[in-house]
Amino acid sequence: MVVMKLRAARDRKRMLHGKCEGRKGYLEVAPEVIARVKRLRRKPKGGKRLTCEQVAEELNKQGMRSLGGYPFMSGLIRKILSTRQR
Numbered sequence: 455m456v457v458m459k460l461r462a463a464r465d466r467k468r469m470l471h472g473k474c475e476g477r478k479g480y481l482e483v484a485p486e487v488i489a490r491v492k493r494l495r496r497k498p499k500g501g502k503r504l505t506c507e508q509v510a511e512e513l514n515k516q517g518m519r520s521l522g523g524y525p526f527m528s529g530l531i532r533k534i535l536s537t538r539q540r
Contacts, residue, residue, distance in 0.1 A: 480534060483521060490518075491534050506531040 467474035473482075480487050494512055497503040504512070506528040513526045520526055
C-alpha cells in the first residue's frame, strides 16, 4: 500500500518536473556554470578554441568550484560539455 502511494507520488512529480530521483546536476543547481563553460570553450574569431584544461584553469582563477567544492578539472569540463542539457 505504502509502496503504491510513493510510486504514484514519484510519477506525479516526474510528470511535472521531469525528474524526481537521483543526484542533482549542474543544470538544476548551477546553470550559470554551464553557460560560463560554453562561453569559454567557444571559438573566438581568428583565434583558437580553449582546451578543457585551459577552461578548467580559467574557472579556477575566477574562484569557481565544482558542486563538490573542489577545483575544476578537465574531465569534469568534458563531462559538462558532453552531457545533453534539456
